[in-house]
Amino acid sequence: MNKKAIGATLLISGTMLGAGMLALPLISAGLGIYNAIILLTVLWAVMTYTGLMLLEVCLNYPTGTGFEAIAYDLFGKPGKWVIHLSLLLLLYALSCAYIAGASSIYKSDLTDYFHISVPSHVIAIIFTLIIATIVFISTKAVDMANRVLFSTNIVIFLTLVITIIPFIHGRFLVNINDSSKYAFAAIPVFITAFGFHGSVPSMVKYIGREHPKTLRNIFIAGGLIPLVVYIVWEITMLGSLPRFGNHSFQYIAQHGSNVGVMLQQMQIFIQEKSIIYLIGAFSSIAMFTSYLCVSLGLFDSLASTFKHGNNTKDRLITAVLCYLPPLVFTLVYPNGFVPALGAAAIFLTILAILFPVLALRKLRGKQHQIEYNVATNNIALFVVGLIGLQVIINQILTLNNAVPIFN
Template sequence: MNKTLGSTLIVAGTTIGGGMLAMPLTSAGIGFGFTVFLLIALWLLLSFAALLFVELYQNAEADAGIGTLAEKYYGTFGRVLATAVLLIFLYALVAAYVAGGSSLLSVLLPTIQDKQTTSRVAGVLFTLFFGSFIVLGTSSVDKANRILFFTKFLFFILVLFLLLPKVQVDNLFEMPIDNALIIAASPIFFTAFGFHGSIPSLNKYLDGNIGALRISILAGSLIPLIAYIIWQLATHGVLSQGAFLEILKQDPTLNGLITATSAITGSEYIGVAVRIFSALALITSFLGVALGLFECLEDLLKRVHLPTNRISLGILTFLPPMLFALFYPEGFILALGYAGQMFAFYAIVLPIAMVWKLRRQYPDLPYRVMGGKPMLVAVLIIGIGIVMVPFLVQAGYLPGVFSG
């Protein structure tokens, strides 16, 4: 029972992070009602996809990773593809968090030449300081993360305590300025439910107990859904759509969210509380994802028999995302959008492809996710659709999340 509870909290802790901060930024033009609809729909979609991994682990070793599962059904090609997608996904997430971290840190630094230079210096400092915990080892990450996560929870309660009394009911009934924004925002909301990369570790921790894994996934993902809805209630209720969009057009970063809450409520305390909560949520996400990327690179290099040390692995882990943040200092939303593409493949397309073969080869396994082949096809189409969204936005067929 303790392991099941612990696994549930790991799912919840992995999910609630930096993606939560992007939600008000991307849903400002959507309205609260449609935002809640999108959250519930994506939770159902990704819970279904996560349960497919439970089905797969009925016929796999408890410590089997995603690459091992993919190799079992699709050979070396499956392992290479799964590993490549996972790496791109993790790199995109780390890049998003470095970009977001530089945005938050830059306002605390004295101006160095100009705003862009200050942001770049902030990105380097953020990466060097918090990246050092990863290089030092998992133990240092664990100790730092416990303190940060507990503090983050306290500030989340404080932010809600300050914001909820200022909610204006009329703000909650505002309609989307463009219905297509619901589709355009889906990859970023999609990524905010991204705990699937931790499922192999959870299954190993639970000693292959798929019943406990199923409970952990459902309960652990429900906690973030509730937190996200309350968070959206607070931000959408406090900020009128027009004023929020105007501020975000001037500063479409995490600082824009903080500026908006401070300006609309007239309270400096709310701005400070949101800034601290935003920083803590982003840092805890950064530490967890960066550790996963570091270990993924370490396993990959060992498999191809290349010598490594923690310093060289640290450079491979952090240099590419840091360069992204230097050249795209406002790239938090952009990187999360492209991370959503990779995550859609990793969390939906890949498990559906493996389960399709599993059911053909082992039709009598006791646990099977409901819906049969029609549900697999429907979820696959939705996943591919989410992958295509950023390309459709770039091509002008869908509006950007800050358009209008």
């Protein structure tokens, strides 16, 4: 790969790596490490496959054509609005998750490190205002803040992985006999960890439509990096804290699967404070950068939807629409981190699994110029589409407490 391709690969990886990975050990504690690794690998393969489907679709439209325009061409106005609403609802759901997660993490940080007790709702409001201010200033301000913080977090993560190795216990990683039943609740959250599909049109524009094989390699390698990071993170977290007991993942699940509670439990169990500081710093920065990027996307989408300009008045109205609804959700449901991520999986599945399958099937039924042809057939499209429907069903069942949840 040349430097441009390497940069694009890292951009794809960066799109996936974020606060969502904090939920992985919380939702997979019941599964156990072996089932979690198998499930992560399978879902990585599915999401990469649908990403390559989108690549073929995008290469048959003018460079820069977005999903809404493609959906309009293939499915008319109904298709365009389904894609548009799915994108907005996905970004809103992720916003709810990140504000809820941030409030629990920062509350824990303030209590543990500064001995200051601040209510979660106050932290949620302050956190949202800080993010909103940066986004309101400019996209350049978001880029600068994200670049510095994301680079810092990579160093923190690598340091954490090295220093926590002595505290990983093999006995914590042993599967229990009935652990696979928790896969139903885990699948939707795992899906959100591999959502890079919104970047496909941008990558086609950046790399050039004349290099389809390079684009294919970028999407495959860009997803492999997060897969390896997630597996290392799962081993690190699940191997550092027992599944059952007074200080365990079971205790965390019984207290709302809260990220802040997870940090507190690890602080009790791991006596090395430097490791706890590293976990806390990594979690705090990941939550900040993830919401910064997601809210920028939501801000721009809302501005486009309501045709708001770039003047101060229009940007203020857009900011209110962008930040008030998820903030209200968090104030009402302070433990909404994992549930909101699960809800986001529904809309991500529509965009990243069902849309690629239906668009590719429709496109291949028309006369089109094939610049890149992903290996597939009607049976494969049907199976992948079925997986997408199953993800949505799983999340609906999870929200209604109709599938086993580790607690």
